[in-house]
Amino acid sequence: MSDHVLVINAGSSSLKYSLVEARTGEAAASGLAERIGERQGRHLHRGPDGETETTRSIPGHEDALRLAIGAFESHGPSLDGLDLAAVGHRVVHGGSRFSASALIDDALVAEVTELVPLAPLHNPANLEGIRVARRLFPNLPQVAVFDTAFHQSLPPQAYTYAVPLAWLEDHGIRRYGFHGTSHAFVSQETARLLERDPAETNTIVLHLGNGCSASAVRGGRSVETSMGLTPLEGLVMGTRSGDLDPAIPAYLMREVGLSAEDIDLALNSASGLKGLAGENDFRELERLRASGDEHAGLAFDVYCHRIRKYVGAYYAVLETVDAVVFTAGVGEHSAEVRATSLNGLERLGICIDNDRNNEPATGARRISTDDSEVAVFVVPTNEEWQIAREALGVVLA
The missing domain is CATH 3.30.420.40 (ATPase, nucleotide binding domain)
Structure with a gap:
């Protein structure tokens, strides 16, 4: 197994991807499929051969990921020869259930689905990216990395709103925080610089x-x-x-x-x-x-x-x-x-x-x-x- 991870960030009408060497951070290739579901979509791939762009209909996220896989084969690097370690998915909201990244299985998908009301614009798209990747890469470990996870270390006095207790206990009203992957990376890099x-x-x-x-x-x-x-x-x-x-x-x-x-x-x-x-x-x-x-x-x-x-x-x-x-x-x-x-x-x-x-x-x-x-x-x-x-x-x- 190599240290390469295929990173996927699925939006409502877009799919970003990057092939990253996890130990060094080197991105061997990256790309973007956008305007998914519209009459005319756009796919951009950056790899060893440079940048290639195509304009075509992209009916759904599975079509977008298949385009990405095809671009890896046509323009490199070939995924077949890399022995990928995993597929890593950005998931916006993990609620209070996920304080760290987690291996994706049916139970995790069900739990993230239950959290859709907290992030109705983001979690459904993230889930679609997960479902598509699990179909196309059935033998690869899939990992969910939550934007909210880094902030699950907040103490109660920081995450609690002064509202009726029933709101907190019955409806999950609290501070969750976002951009957690960015805050985690940047704070770690700052310590290294110091x-x-x-x-x-x-x-x-x-x-x-x-x-x-x-x-x-x-x-x-x-x-x-x-x-x-x-x-x-x-x-x-x-x-x-x-x-x-x-x-x-x-x-x-x-x-x-x-x-x-x-x-x-x-x-x-x-x-x-x-x-x-x-x-x-x-x-x-x-x-x-x-x-x-x-x-x-x-x-x-x-x-x-x-x-x-x-x-x-x-x-x-x-x-x-x-x-x-x-x-x-x-x-x-x-x-x-x-x-x-x-x-x-x-x-x-x-x-x-x-x-x-x-x-x-x-x-x-x-x-x-x-x-x-x-x-x-x-x-x-x-x-x-x-x-x-x-x-x-x-x-x-």
């Missing part, structure tokens, strides 16, 4: 993309995180509001006549940066802000202010912080967001080096001054590698 054992390292991780989340990681374990029962809570995001007064939906239903569905759709798909500035692509938002657009300027300020609040709150939770780390698209590429969010926190031992921060560099790097008590890093996330190594760990256990 040349410290993760068990002796405290970090504040800021995952800033179209979806945004923060976590406080003490000794390698998540002890607080910004997303809650759903991915809506916490930081301002591309199209999600993040934190808001919980009475706002009731007010809008009572005074404006909006339905629960209207409000849910607006808070998830038409709020955040898009709601404030009409634009959720951060590069375009920065362009509009630079041109003097006041709505874009306000959106940027609200976005950074919320990040700053969470950094302060999680500093208090951890008491001692070794590093603040930025990751994901905005976190990795927007020097201005990093500087604005942490500006003025020198009394907390956080001192950004402006030259380092503004360098057009890629890869993991330190952007704080040499004498900053708290290190500040940019660490590109690699969720596919994290899924691959967790999947391999389950198979070898």
